[in-house]
Amino acid sequence: MNNLIKFVNEEAMVVERDPWKIEDENDSAVADYRILSLARWQMLPDTARVGAGVLLHPDDDPEVLLPWLDRIELIALTFPSFRDGRAYTQAYLLRARLGFEGDLRAVGDVLRDQLAAMRHCGFSSFAVRDDRSAEDALKGLAGFDQIYARSVLSPEPLFRRRG
Known part of the structure; x- marks a missing residue:
């Protein structure tokens, strides 16, 4: 998968060669590193x-x-669209529950x-749109390590973390 950002040892980095590929539904063979x-x-x-990996749609x-x-x-x-946030809920459910x-x-x-909010919901890698730069998108993760609400990364809300 091209244009990929992945967390490795808690550090976000652009990955040059990722073996995972979303499989075309018409492909009859199932190989390793296919997302079905x-x-x-x-x-x-x-x-x-x-x-094999699994691809979940919002429904x-x-x-x-x-x-x-x-x-x-x-x-x-x-x-499917930046306005469709159902995958945030799916991510939180998969990680936290x-x-x-x-x-x-x-x-x-x-x-x-979206990357900082996605990270707090539990995402560990991000396939950035092909018409955007993954290197530029990586900057979207900088400076947003704290959020007020609880998250996968910070189960306690900020007001409870303050001492």
Whole structure:
């Protein structure tokens, strides 16, 4: 995946070569490092799911993945438009309530101004829109390490963290 920002050891960096690719629905072969739609992923036998990521659209229910969350390496959440924030809720649910520990990737209409909020919801990588610079978008993560509300990164709201 091109134009990717990923957290490695709690540090955000632009990744030059990422092996993960969102699979074309017409492709009949399933290979490692493929991100499959939820419907396609569910059709596979358990043994074929190893090495495959899952792509969730805003209408998909992340809770259906609960039995497999400890075996999924990557879940990509779709932002069809910057105005559609349902993936924020999905991310928070996957991290805070369901305990997903793998790579949680934002894909679709991902822009610099969203990255800090996405990080606080639990995203660990961001596929920035192809018409934008990942290096420039990386700056969207600088300077926003504290937010008032509770988040995946800071479970206590700011007023409770102040001493």
